[in-house]
Amino acid sequence: MKHIDIPVDEKTIRGLGVGDEVALHGVIVLARDAAHKLMIEKRPDFIRPHLTGGVIYHCGPIMLEKKGVWSVVSAGPTTSIREEPYEGTVIAEYGVRAVIGKGGMGPKTLAALKQQGAVYLHAVGGAAVYLAGFVRSVPGVYMLDELGIPEAFWLFEVDGFPAIVTMDARGRSLHVKVDRASSRAFDALIGK
Amino acid sequence: MRKILQETFLEMIRRAATDLPPDVEGAIRRASKAEERGSTAAGALGILLENVAMARAESRPMCQDTGTNTWWIHHPVDVTAGTVKAAVLWATRRAVRLGYLRPNAVDSVTGENSGDNTGVGQPVIHLEQRARAGMAVDVLLKGGGCENVSGQAALPDFSIGAGRDLDGVRKAVLKIVDFAQGRGCAPGVIGVCVGGDRVTGYELAKQQLLRPLTDRSPDRVLARLERTLLKESNELEIGPMGFGGKTTILAVKAVKAHRLPASFFVTVSYSCWSLRRAHVRIARGKPTFSDTSFLLKAGGR
Ligand code: SF4
Numbered sequence: 001m002k003h004i005d006i007p008v009d010e011k012t013i014r015g016l017g018v019g020d021e022v023a024l025h026g027v028i029v030l031a032r033d034a035a036h037k038l039m040i041e042k043r044p045d046f047i048r049p050h051l052t053g054g055v056i057y058h059c060g061p062i063m064l065e066k067k068g069v070w071s072v073v074s075a076g077p078t079t080s081i082r083e084e085p086y087e088g089t090v091i092a093e094y095g096v097r098a099v100i101g102k103g104g105m106g107p108k109t110l111a112a113l114k115q116q117g118a119v120y121l122h123a124v125g126g127a128a129v130y131l132a133g134f135v136r137s138v139p140g141v142y143m144l145d146e147l148g149i150p151e152a153f154w155l156f157e158v159d160g161f162p163a164i165v166t167m168d169a170r171g172r173s174l175h176v177k178v179d180r181a182s183s184r185a186f187d188a189l190i191g192k
Numbered sequence: 193m194r195k196i197l198q199e200t201f202l203e204m205i206r207r208a209a210t211d212l213p214p215d216v217e218g219a220i221r222r223a224s225k226a227e228e229r230g231s232t233a234a235g236a237l238g239i240l241l242e243n244v245a246m247a248r249a250e251s252r253p254m255c256q257d258t259g260t261n262t263w264w265i266h267h268p269v270d271v272t273a274g275t276v277k278a279a280v281l282w283a284t285r286r287a288v289r290l291g292y293l294r295p296n297a298v299d300s301v302t303g304e305n306s307g308d309n310t311g312v313g314q315p316v317i318h319l320e321q322r323a324r325a326g327m328a329v330d331v332l333l334k335g336g337g338c339e340n341v342s343g344q345a346a347l348p349d350f351s352i353g354a355g356r357d358l359d360g361v362r363k364a365v366l367k368i369v370d371f372a373q374g375r376g377c378a379p380g381v382i383g384v385c386v387g388g389d390r391v392t393g394y395e396l397a398k399q400q401l402l403r404p405l406t407d408r409s410p411d412r413v414l415a416r417l418e419r420t421l422l423k424e425s426n427e428l429e430i431g432p433m434g435f436g437g438k439t440t441i442l443a444v445k446a447v448k449a450h451r452l453p454a455s456f457f458v459t460v461s462y463s464c465w466s467l468r469r470a471h472v473r474i475a476r477g478k479p480t481f482s483d484t485s486f487l488l489k490a491g492g493r
Contacts, residue, residue: 150296
Protein backbone atom coordinates (compact mmCIF):
# COMPACT_ATOMS: atom_id res chain seq x y z
CA MET A 1 0.00 0.00 0.00
CA LYS A 2 1.53 3.32 -1.07
CA HIS A 3 0.74 6.37 1.04
CA ILE A 4 -0.25 9.37 -1.12
CA ASP A 5 -0.73 12.86 0.33
CA ILE A 6 -2.95 15.30 -1.57
CA PRO A 7 -2.02 17.61 -3.23
CA VAL A 8 0.44 15.28 -4.91
CA ASP A 9 3.32 16.06 -7.27
CA GLU A 10 3.90 14.75 -10.77
CA LYS A 11 6.98 12.75 -9.86
CA THR A 12 5.16 10.68 -7.24
CA ILE A 13 2.37 9.94 -9.71
CA ARG A 14 4.74 8.98 -12.53
CA GLY A 15 6.32 6.54 -10.10
CA LEU A 16 3.09 4.54 -9.82
CA GLY A 17 2.33 1.52 -12.00
CA VAL A 18 -0.67 -0.65 -12.85
CA GLY A 19 -1.43 -2.97 -9.94
CA ASP A 20 -0.09 -0.66 -7.22
CA GLU A 21 -2.37 -0.25 -4.23
CA VAL A 22 -2.58 3.25 -2.83
CA ALA A 23 -4.00 4.88 0.29
CA LEU A 24 -5.03 8.50 -0.23
CA HIS A 25 -4.78 11.21 2.44
CA GLY A 26 -6.16 14.72 2.03
CA VAL A 27 -9.08 16.43 0.34
CA ILE A 28 -10.61 14.88 -2.80
CA VAL A 29 -13.27 16.38 -5.07
CA LEU A 30 -16.40 14.48 -6.04
CA ALA A 31 -17.44 15.14 -9.63
CA ARG A 32 -19.58 13.10 -11.95
CA ASP A 33 -21.65 13.69 -15.08
CA ALA A 34 -23.12 17.17 -14.61
CA ALA A 35 -19.95 18.43 -12.91
CA HIS A 36 -17.77 17.27 -15.81
CA LYS A 37 -20.05 18.87 -18.36
CA LEU A 38 -19.87 22.09 -16.36
CA MET A 39 -16.07 21.98 -16.05
CA ILE A 40 -15.77 21.69 -19.83
CA GLU A 41 -18.39 24.24 -20.79
CA LYS A 42 -17.76 26.90 -18.12
CA ARG A 43 -14.25 26.13 -16.83
CA PRO A 44 -15.25 27.41 -13.34
CA ASP A 45 -12.52 28.78 -11.07
CA PHE A 46 -14.14 27.92 -7.74
CA ILE A 47 -12.95 24.34 -8.02
CA ARG A 48 -9.44 25.14 -9.31
CA PRO A 49 -7.66 25.39 -5.92
CA HIS A 50 -8.97 21.95 -4.95
CA LEU A 51 -8.01 20.29 -8.22
CA THR A 52 -4.47 21.57 -8.73
CA GLY A 53 -2.37 18.54 -7.85
CA GLY A 54 -5.67 17.10 -6.70
CA VAL A 55 -7.89 14.09 -7.09
CA ILE A 56 -11.31 13.69 -8.71
CA TYR A 57 -13.65 11.01 -7.40
CA HIS A 58 -16.45 9.78 -9.69
CA CYS A 59 -19.10 9.38 -7.04
CA GLY A 60 -22.66 10.46 -6.33
CA PRO A 61 -22.96 9.91 -2.58
CA ILE A 62 -25.84 9.55 -0.15
CA MET A 63 -25.49 12.42 2.32
CA LEU A 64 -27.45 13.45 5.41
CA GLU A 65 -27.55 16.91 6.94
CA LYS A 66 -27.97 17.49 10.64
CA LYS A 67 -27.86 21.02 12.01
CA GLY A 68 -25.95 22.29 9.00
CA VAL A 69 -23.30 19.55 9.14
CA TRP A 70 -23.13 17.04 6.32
CA SER A 71 -22.21 13.43 6.91
CA VAL A 72 -21.56 10.65 4.40
CA VAL A 73 -23.90 7.67 4.47
CA SER A 74 -22.69 5.75 1.40
CA ALA A 75 -20.12 6.78 -1.17
CA GLY A 76 -18.76 4.25 -3.66
CA PRO A 77 -17.50 4.93 -7.19
CA THR A 78 -19.74 5.35 -10.22
CA THR A 79 -18.95 4.16 -13.76
CA SER A 80 -16.15 6.32 -15.15
CA ILE A 81 -16.45 5.72 -18.87
CA ARG A 82 -19.27 8.26 -19.11
CA GLU A 83 -16.71 10.98 -18.46
CA GLU A 84 -14.44 9.79 -21.26
CA PRO A 85 -15.31 12.69 -23.59
CA TYR A 86 -14.40 15.22 -20.86
CA GLU A 87 -11.75 13.78 -18.58
CA GLY A 88 -8.61 14.35 -20.64
CA THR A 89 -9.44 18.04 -21.01
CA VAL A 90 -10.37 18.37 -17.32
CA ILE A 91 -7.05 16.80 -16.27
CA ALA A 92 -5.09 19.22 -18.47
CA GLU A 93 -7.14 22.30 -17.60
CA TYR A 94 -7.00 21.87 -13.83
CA GLY A 95 -3.77 19.94 -13.32
CA VAL A 96 -5.51 16.92 -11.83
CA ARG A 97 -3.13 14.13 -10.73
CA ALA A 98 -5.52 11.24 -10.14
CA VAL A 99 -9.03 10.18 -11.01
CA ILE A 100 -10.86 7.60 -8.90
CA GLY A 101 -13.76 5.64 -10.31
CA LYS A 102 -14.80 2.23 -11.49
CA GLY A 103 -14.76 0.28 -14.74
CA GLY A 104 -11.78 2.12 -16.23
CA MET A 105 -11.61 4.73 -18.98
CA GLY A 106 -10.76 4.88 -22.67
CA PRO A 107 -7.89 5.84 -24.98
CA LYS A 108 -8.41 9.60 -24.77
CA THR A 109 -8.03 9.60 -20.99
CA LEU A 110 -5.13 7.14 -21.15
CA ALA A 111 -3.28 9.51 -23.47
CA ALA A 112 -3.98 12.47 -21.17
CA LEU A 113 -2.71 10.52 -18.15
CA LYS A 114 0.56 9.92 -19.94
CA GLN A 115 0.94 13.44 -21.22
CA GLN A 116 -0.02 15.27 -18.02
CA GLY A 117 1.37 12.80 -15.50
CA ALA A 118 -1.75 11.42 -13.85
CA VAL A 119 -3.23 8.02 -12.95
CA TYR A 120 -6.61 6.34 -12.90
CA LEU A 121 -7.45 4.66 -9.63
CA HIS A 122 -10.06 1.93 -9.32
CA ALA A 123 -12.08 1.75 -6.12
CA VAL A 124 -14.19 -1.33 -5.41
CA GLY A 125 -17.60 -0.73 -7.00
CA GLY A 126 -20.54 -0.92 -4.65
CA ALA A 127 -18.39 -0.98 -1.50
CA ALA A 128 -20.01 2.28 -0.50
CA VAL A 129 -20.23 1.90 3.28
CA TYR A 130 -16.71 0.52 3.49
CA LEU A 131 -15.33 3.41 1.43
CA ALA A 132 -17.37 6.03 3.32
CA GLY A 133 -15.51 4.79 6.41
CA PHE A 134 -12.34 6.49 5.14
CA VAL A 135 -13.98 9.93 4.99
CA ARG A 136 -13.05 12.03 8.02
CA SER A 137 -15.03 15.17 7.22
CA VAL A 138 -16.91 17.08 4.54
CA PRO A 139 -15.12 20.45 4.36
CA GLY A 140 -17.39 21.88 1.68
CA VAL A 141 -19.72 21.50 -1.27
CA TYR A 142 -20.25 23.52 -4.47
CA MET A 143 -23.31 23.75 -6.72
CA LEU A 144 -25.48 21.72 -4.36
CA ASP A 145 -28.67 23.64 -5.16
CA GLU A 146 -28.09 23.61 -8.89
CA LEU A 147 -26.96 20.00 -9.31
CA GLY A 148 -28.57 18.11 -6.43
CA ILE A 149 -26.94 15.73 -3.93
CA PRO A 150 -25.65 13.02 -6.30
CA GLU A 151 -24.14 15.48 -8.80
CA ALA A 152 -22.72 18.28 -6.64
CA PHE A 153 -19.00 19.00 -6.14
CA TRP A 154 -18.51 17.58 -2.64
CA LEU A 155 -15.17 17.91 -0.88
CA PHE A 156 -14.23 14.84 1.18
CA GLU A 157 -11.31 14.82 3.56
CA VAL A 158 -10.08 11.23 3.39
CA ASP A 159 -7.65 9.29 5.49
CA GLY A 160 -6.26 6.16 3.87
CA PHE A 161 -8.87 5.87 1.11
CA PRO A 162 -7.94 2.64 -0.72
CA ALA A 163 -7.75 2.19 -4.49
CA ILE A 164 -5.76 0.34 -7.13
CA VAL A 165 -3.88 1.86 -10.04
CA THR A 166 -5.45 0.35 -13.17
CA MET A 167 -4.24 2.97 -15.69
CA ASP A 168 -0.84 4.58 -15.19
CA ALA A 169 1.13 7.51 -16.58
CA ARG A 170 3.21 5.19 -18.75
CA GLY A 171 0.28 4.40 -21.01
CA ARG A 172 -0.58 1.03 -19.49
CA SER A 173 -4.13 -0.05 -18.72
CA LEU A 174 -5.32 -3.16 -16.92
CA HIS A 175 -8.70 -2.67 -18.61
CA VAL A 176 -7.21 -2.95 -22.08
CA LYS A 177 -5.38 -6.10 -21.03
CA VAL A 178 -8.45 -7.81 -19.53
CA ASP A 179 -10.61 -6.74 -22.48
CA ARG A 180 -8.16 -8.20 -25.01
CA ALA A 181 -7.96 -11.51 -23.15
CA SER A 182 -11.73 -11.80 -22.80
CA SER A 183 -12.23 -10.98 -26.48
CA ARG A 184 -9.93 -13.85 -27.39
CA ALA A 185 -11.88 -16.17 -25.07
CA PHE A 186 -15.13 -14.91 -26.57
CA ASP A 187 -13.97 -15.59 -30.12
CA ALA A 188 -13.04 -19.14 -29.10
CA LEU A 189 -16.45 -19.67 -27.47
CA ILE A 190 -18.38 -18.56 -30.52
CA GLY A 191 -16.11 -20.54 -32.84
CA LYS A 192 -14.63 -17.57 -34.62
CA MET B 193 -54.48 -0.97 6.14
CA ARG B 194 -52.82 2.21 4.91
CA LYS B 195 -50.47 2.42 7.89
CA ILE B 196 -49.53 -1.25 7.61
CA LEU B 197 -48.72 -0.92 3.94
CA GLN B 198 -46.65 2.21 4.46
CA GLU B 199 -44.57 0.73 7.27
CA THR B 200 -44.16 -2.62 5.52
CA PHE B 201 -43.00 -1.05 2.26
CA LEU B 202 -40.58 1.21 4.10
CA GLU B 203 -39.12 -1.79 5.91
CA MET B 204 -38.80 -3.63 2.57
CA ILE B 205 -36.80 -0.73 1.15
CA ARG B 206 -34.61 -0.61 4.23
CA ARG B 207 -33.90 -4.33 4.10
CA ALA B 208 -33.24 -4.36 0.38
CA ALA B 209 -30.92 -1.36 0.48
CA THR B 210 -28.93 -2.29 3.56
CA ASP B 211 -28.70 -6.07 3.53
CA LEU B 212 -27.70 -8.59 0.88
CA PRO B 213 -29.89 -11.70 0.56
CA PRO B 214 -28.12 -14.78 2.02
CA ASP B 215 -27.99 -16.62 -1.32
CA VAL B 216 -26.13 -13.71 -2.94
CA GLU B 217 -23.77 -13.24 -0.04
CA GLY B 218 -23.08 -16.99 -0.02
CA ALA B 219 -22.23 -16.92 -3.72
CA ILE B 220 -19.77 -14.05 -3.22
CA ARG B 221 -18.19 -15.86 -0.28
CA ARG B 222 -17.69 -19.00 -2.37
CA ALA B 223 -16.29 -16.91 -5.20
CA SER B 224 -13.80 -15.20 -2.90
CA LYS B 225 -12.44 -18.62 -1.92
CA ALA B 226 -12.20 -19.70 -5.55
CA GLU B 227 -10.04 -16.75 -6.56
CA GLU B 228 -6.30 -16.99 -6.17
CA ARG B 229 -5.21 -15.94 -2.68
CA GLY B 230 -3.72 -12.48 -2.53
CA SER B 231 -4.97 -11.59 -6.02
CA THR B 232 -6.65 -8.28 -6.77
CA ALA B 233 -9.84 -10.23 -7.54
CA ALA B 234 -9.82 -11.95 -4.15
CA GLY B 235 -9.09 -8.63 -2.46
CA ALA B 236 -12.05 -6.96 -4.16
CA LEU B 237 -14.44 -9.73 -3.15
CA GLY B 238 -13.14 -9.55 0.42
CA ILE B 239 -13.91 -5.83 0.51
CA LEU B 240 -17.42 -6.50 -0.82
CA LEU B 241 -18.08 -8.94 2.02
CA GLU B 242 -16.73 -6.50 4.56
CA ASN B 243 -18.93 -3.79 3.06
CA VAL B 244 -22.02 -5.99 3.36
CA ALA B 245 -21.30 -6.73 7.01
CA MET B 246 -20.83 -3.03 7.79
CA ALA B 247 -23.97 -1.99 5.91
CA ARG B 248 -26.05 -4.61 7.70
CA ALA B 249 -24.72 -3.72 11.15
CA GLU B 250 -25.21 0.02 10.64
CA SER B 251 -28.39 -0.17 8.54
CA ARG B 252 -26.79 1.93 5.80
CA PRO B 253 -27.22 1.44 2.03
CA MET B 254 -24.63 -1.05 0.78
CA CYS B 255 -24.22 0.97 -2.38
CA GLN B 256 -24.84 4.69 -2.79
CA ASP B 257 -26.72 4.05 -6.03
CA THR B 258 -29.98 2.67 -4.70
CA GLY B 259 -31.11 2.31 -8.26
CA THR B 260 -34.44 2.05 -9.94
CA ASN B 261 -36.93 0.65 -7.46
CA THR B 262 -39.20 -1.87 -9.13
CA TRP B 263 -42.21 -3.25 -7.28
CA TRP B 264 -44.31 -6.29 -8.08
CA ILE B 265 -47.46 -6.22 -5.99
CA HIS B 266 -50.35 -8.67 -5.95
CA HIS B 267 -53.20 -7.15 -4.02
CA PRO B 268 -56.69 -8.39 -3.09
CA VAL B 269 -59.89 -6.87 -4.45
CA ASP B 270 -60.64 -4.90 -1.32
CA VAL B 271 -57.33 -2.99 -1.41
CA THR B 272 -57.41 -0.58 -4.33
CA ALA B 273 -54.53 0.07 -6.69
CA GLY B 274 -54.63 3.70 -5.58
CA THR B 275 -54.09 2.77 -1.93
CA VAL B 276 -51.16 0.53 -2.80
CA LYS B 277 -49.47 3.12 -5.04
CA ALA B 278 -49.88 5.88 -2.48
CA ALA B 279 -48.23 3.68 0.14
CA VAL B 280 -45.28 2.94 -2.16
CA LEU B 281 -44.78 6.65 -2.80
CA TRP B 282 -45.00 7.45 0.91
CA ALA B 283 -42.44 4.76 1.74
CA THR B 284 -40.13 5.96 -1.03
CA ARG B 285 -40.13 9.57 0.14
CA ARG B 286 -39.69 8.56 3.75
CA ALA B 287 -36.79 6.25 2.83
CA VAL B 288 -35.00 9.16 1.14
CA ARG B 289 -35.34 11.28 4.26
CA LEU B 290 -33.99 8.45 6.40
CA GLY B 291 -30.99 7.95 4.11
CA TYR B 292 -32.02 4.46 2.89
CA LEU B 293 -32.47 5.72 -0.67
CA ARG B 294 -30.62 8.32 -2.69
CA PRO B 295 -32.78 10.92 -4.44
CA ASN B 296 -32.41 9.23 -7.80
CA ALA B 297 -35.09 10.70 -10.07
CA VAL B 298 -33.81 13.24 -12.58
CA ASP B 299 -36.00 15.13 -15.05
CA SER B 300 -34.61 13.98 -18.39
CA VAL B 301 -35.21 17.32 -20.10
CA THR B 302 -34.47 19.93 -17.43
CA GLY B 303 -31.90 17.85 -15.54
CA GLU B 304 -33.59 18.71 -12.27
CA ASN B 305 -33.51 16.14 -9.47
CA SER B 306 -36.98 15.74 -7.94
CA GLY B 307 -35.30 15.34 -4.56
CA ASP B 308 -37.51 12.52 -3.27
CA ASN B 309 -36.78 9.68 -5.70
CA THR B 310 -40.20 9.89 -7.33
CA GLY B 311 -41.09 11.15 -10.79
CA VAL B 312 -42.52 10.06 -14.10
CA GLY B 313 -42.16 6.27 -14.18
CA GLN B 314 -40.27 6.19 -10.92
CA PRO B 315 -40.62 4.07 -8.88
CA VAL B 316 -41.81 1.32 -11.23
CA ILE B 317 -44.93 -0.38 -9.89
CA HIS B 318 -46.43 -3.56 -11.39
CA LEU B 319 -49.82 -4.24 -9.88
CA GLU B 320 -51.92 -7.34 -10.23
CA GLN B 321 -55.22 -7.97 -8.57
CA ARG B 322 -55.87 -11.38 -7.11
CA ALA B 323 -58.97 -13.16 -5.99
CA ARG B 324 -57.50 -14.42 -2.74
CA ALA B 325 -57.18 -12.39 0.44
CA GLY B 326 -53.81 -11.08 1.52
CA MET B 327 -50.95 -9.54 -0.43
CA ALA B 328 -47.59 -10.60 -1.78
CA VAL B 329 -44.93 -8.06 -2.68
CA ASP B 330 -41.43 -8.08 -4.20
CA VAL B 331 -39.12 -5.13 -4.57
CA LEU B 332 -35.86 -4.92 -6.52
CA LEU B 333 -33.33 -2.08 -6.27
CA LYS B 334 -31.19 -2.09 -9.39
CA GLY B 335 -28.39 0.39 -9.91
CA GLY B 336 -27.57 2.39 -13.00
CA GLY B 337 -24.12 0.99 -13.69
CA CYS B 338 -25.43 -2.49 -14.32
CA GLU B 339 -28.60 -1.27 -16.02
CA ASN B 340 -26.38 0.52 -18.53
CA VAL B 341 -24.65 -2.71 -19.52
CA SER B 342 -27.85 -4.73 -19.86
CA GLY B 343 -28.68 -5.43 -23.46
CA GLN B 344 -30.98 -6.85 -26.08
CA ALA B 345 -30.08 -8.61 -29.31
CA ALA B 346 -32.26 -9.29 -32.32
CA LEU B 347 -31.35 -12.59 -33.91
CA PRO B 348 -29.82 -13.33 -36.30
CA ASP B 349 -26.63 -11.42 -35.53
CA PHE B 350 -24.27 -12.26 -38.35
CA SER B 351 -21.30 -10.47 -36.76
CA ILE B 352 -21.03 -13.30 -34.23
CA GLY B 353 -22.59 -16.08 -36.29
CA ALA B 354 -25.67 -16.15 -34.06
CA GLY B 355 -28.67 -17.73 -35.76
CA ARG B 356 -32.25 -17.99 -34.58
CA ASP B 357 -31.73 -20.93 -32.29
CA LEU B 358 -30.44 -21.71 -28.81
CA ASP B 359 -26.83 -21.59 -29.92
CA GLY B 360 -27.52 -18.13 -31.29
CA VAL B 361 -29.02 -17.20 -27.92
CA ARG B 362 -25.86 -18.44 -26.21
CA LYS B 363 -23.62 -16.35 -28.44
CA ALA B 364 -25.76 -13.23 -28.08
CA VAL B 365 -25.71 -13.46 -24.27
CA LEU B 366 -21.95 -13.99 -24.16
CA LYS B 367 -21.48 -10.95 -26.37
CA ILE B 368 -23.40 -8.79 -23.90
CA VAL B 369 -21.44 -10.17 -20.93
CA ASP B 370 -18.14 -9.60 -22.74
CA PHE B 371 -19.13 -6.07 -23.70
CA ALA B 372 -20.05 -5.27 -20.08
CA GLN B 373 -16.52 -6.08 -18.83
CA GLY B 374 -16.38 -4.93 -15.18
CA ARG B 375 -18.56 -1.87 -15.69
CA GLY B 376 -21.68 -3.46 -14.19
CA CYS B 377 -19.77 -4.10 -10.95
CA ALA B 378 -18.98 -7.71 -11.67
CA PRO B 379 -19.41 -10.37 -10.47
CA GLY B 380 -22.93 -10.06 -11.79
CA VAL B 381 -26.11 -12.09 -11.96
CA ILE B 382 -27.88 -12.18 -15.29
CA GLY B 383 -31.56 -12.61 -16.03
CA VAL B 384 -32.06 -13.84 -19.58
CA CYS B 385 -35.27 -13.80 -21.57
CA VAL B 386 -35.43 -15.84 -24.75
CA GLY B 387 -38.09 -14.31 -26.99
CA GLY B 388 -40.91 -11.92 -26.19
CA ASP B 389 -41.06 -8.45 -27.67
CA ARG B 390 -38.68 -5.62 -26.79
CA VAL B 391 -40.68 -4.67 -23.70
CA THR B 392 -41.61 -8.07 -22.25
CA GLY B 393 -38.07 -9.25 -22.95
CA TYR B 394 -36.61 -6.70 -20.55
CA GLU B 395 -39.44 -7.10 -18.07
CA LEU B 396 -39.14 -10.86 -17.79
CA ALA B 397 -35.35 -10.81 -17.84
CA LYS B 398 -35.34 -8.36 -14.93
CA GLN B 399 -37.94 -10.38 -13.07
CA GLN B 400 -35.63 -13.41 -13.13
CA LEU B 401 -33.34 -11.51 -10.77
CA LEU B 402 -35.92 -12.18 -8.05
CA ARG B 403 -35.16 -15.92 -8.21
CA PRO B 404 -32.90 -17.44 -5.57
CA LEU B 405 -29.41 -17.88 -7.03
CA THR B 406 -29.49 -21.53 -6.02
CA ASP B 407 -32.57 -22.56 -8.03
CA ARG B 408 -32.63 -23.72 -11.61
CA SER B 409 -35.16 -23.47 -14.36
CA PRO B 410 -37.77 -26.28 -14.27
CA ASP B 411 -37.49 -26.35 -18.05
CA ARG B 412 -34.72 -28.82 -18.87
CA VAL B 413 -33.54 -26.97 -21.94
CA LEU B 414 -33.40 -23.65 -20.15
CA ALA B 415 -31.70 -25.24 -17.13
CA ARG B 416 -28.98 -26.50 -19.46
CA LEU B 417 -28.69 -23.06 -21.05
CA GLU B 418 -28.27 -21.52 -17.58
CA ARG B 419 -25.45 -23.96 -16.75
CA THR B 420 -23.66 -23.47 -20.07
CA LEU B 421 -23.89 -19.69 -19.92
CA LEU B 422 -22.58 -19.61 -16.35
CA LYS B 423 -19.58 -21.74 -17.23
CA GLU B 424 -18.76 -19.93 -20.46
CA SER B 425 -19.27 -16.42 -19.02
CA ASN B 426 -16.68 -17.24 -16.41
CA GLU B 427 -14.29 -18.51 -19.07
CA LEU B 428 -14.10 -14.90 -20.27
CA GLU B 429 -12.08 -14.27 -17.07
CA ILE B 430 -13.20 -10.66 -16.78
CA GLY B 431 -13.27 -11.16 -13.04
CA PRO B 432 -14.56 -9.09 -10.13
CA MET B 433 -14.67 -5.37 -11.12
CA GLY B 434 -13.05 -6.34 -14.41
CA PHE B 435 -9.71 -6.92 -12.64
CA GLY B 436 -9.38 -10.33 -14.30
CA GLY B 437 -10.18 -13.54 -12.43
CA LYS B 438 -12.35 -16.61 -12.24
CA THR B 439 -15.65 -15.01 -11.21
CA THR B 440 -17.39 -12.82 -13.76
CA ILE B 441 -20.95 -14.06 -13.26
CA LEU B 442 -22.42 -15.62 -10.10
CA ALA B 443 -25.60 -17.04 -11.61
CA VAL B 444 -27.68 -17.15 -14.79
CA LYS B 445 -31.49 -17.21 -14.65
CA ALA B 446 -33.26 -17.89 -17.93
CA VAL B 447 -36.88 -17.76 -18.96
CA LYS B 448 -38.69 -17.94 -22.28
CA ALA B 449 -41.59 -16.05 -23.82
CA HIS B 450 -43.49 -16.52 -27.06
CA ARG B 451 -42.38 -14.35 -29.93
CA LEU B 452 -43.67 -13.27 -33.30
CA PRO B 453 -42.50 -15.33 -36.25
CA ALA B 454 -40.62 -12.24 -37.47
CA SER B 455 -38.82 -11.39 -34.20
CA PHE B 456 -36.30 -13.24 -32.09
CA PHE B 457 -35.09 -11.10 -29.21
CA VAL B 458 -32.63 -12.17 -26.57
CA THR B 459 -32.57 -9.91 -23.54
CA VAL B 460 -30.08 -9.77 -20.70
CA SER B 461 -30.82 -7.91 -17.50
CA TYR B 462 -27.44 -7.54 -15.83
CA SER B 463 -27.40 -7.10 -12.07
CA CYS B 464 -24.29 -6.05 -10.21
CA TRP B 465 -23.09 -8.15 -7.27
CA SER B 466 -25.28 -5.86 -5.16
CA LEU B 467 -28.49 -7.70 -6.01
CA ARG B 468 -30.91 -6.04 -3.65
CA ARG B 469 -34.36 -7.44 -3.19
CA ALA B 470 -36.96 -7.95 -0.47
CA HIS B 471 -40.07 -10.07 -0.28
CA VAL B 472 -43.11 -9.95 1.93
CA ARG B 473 -46.52 -11.48 2.40
CA ILE B 474 -49.23 -9.61 4.24
CA ALA B 475 -52.02 -11.72 5.70
CA ARG B 476 -54.65 -10.51 8.17
CA GLY B 477 -52.82 -7.23 8.52
CA LYS B 478 -49.53 -8.91 9.44
CA PRO B 479 -46.39 -8.79 7.29
CA THR B 480 -44.11 -11.81 6.99
CA PHE B 481 -40.69 -11.11 5.50
CA SER B 482 -38.82 -13.78 3.61
CA ASP B 483 -35.54 -14.33 1.78
CA THR B 484 -37.44 -15.70 -1.21
CA SER B 485 -40.27 -14.37 -3.31
CA PHE B 486 -43.85 -15.38 -2.60
CA LEU B 487 -44.79 -14.34 -6.11
CA LEU B 488 -42.18 -15.81 -8.36
CA LYS B 489 -42.26 -19.57 -8.39
CA ALA B 490 -38.90 -21.29 -8.56
CA GLY B 491 -37.65 -21.06 -12.09
CA GLY B 492 -39.78 -18.43 -13.67
CA ARG B 493 -42.98 -16.48 -13.71
S1 SF4 C 1 -23.58 -1.26 -10.52
FE1 SF4 C 1 -24.49 -1.85 -8.55
S2 SF4 C 1 -22.81 -2.02 -7.08
FE2 SF4 C 1 -22.07 -0.90 -8.87
S3 SF4 C 1 -22.31 1.23 -8.34
FE3 SF4 C 1 -24.14 0.63 -9.49
S4 SF4 C 1 -25.60 -0.07 -7.95
FE4 SF4 C 1 -23.63 0.06 -6.96
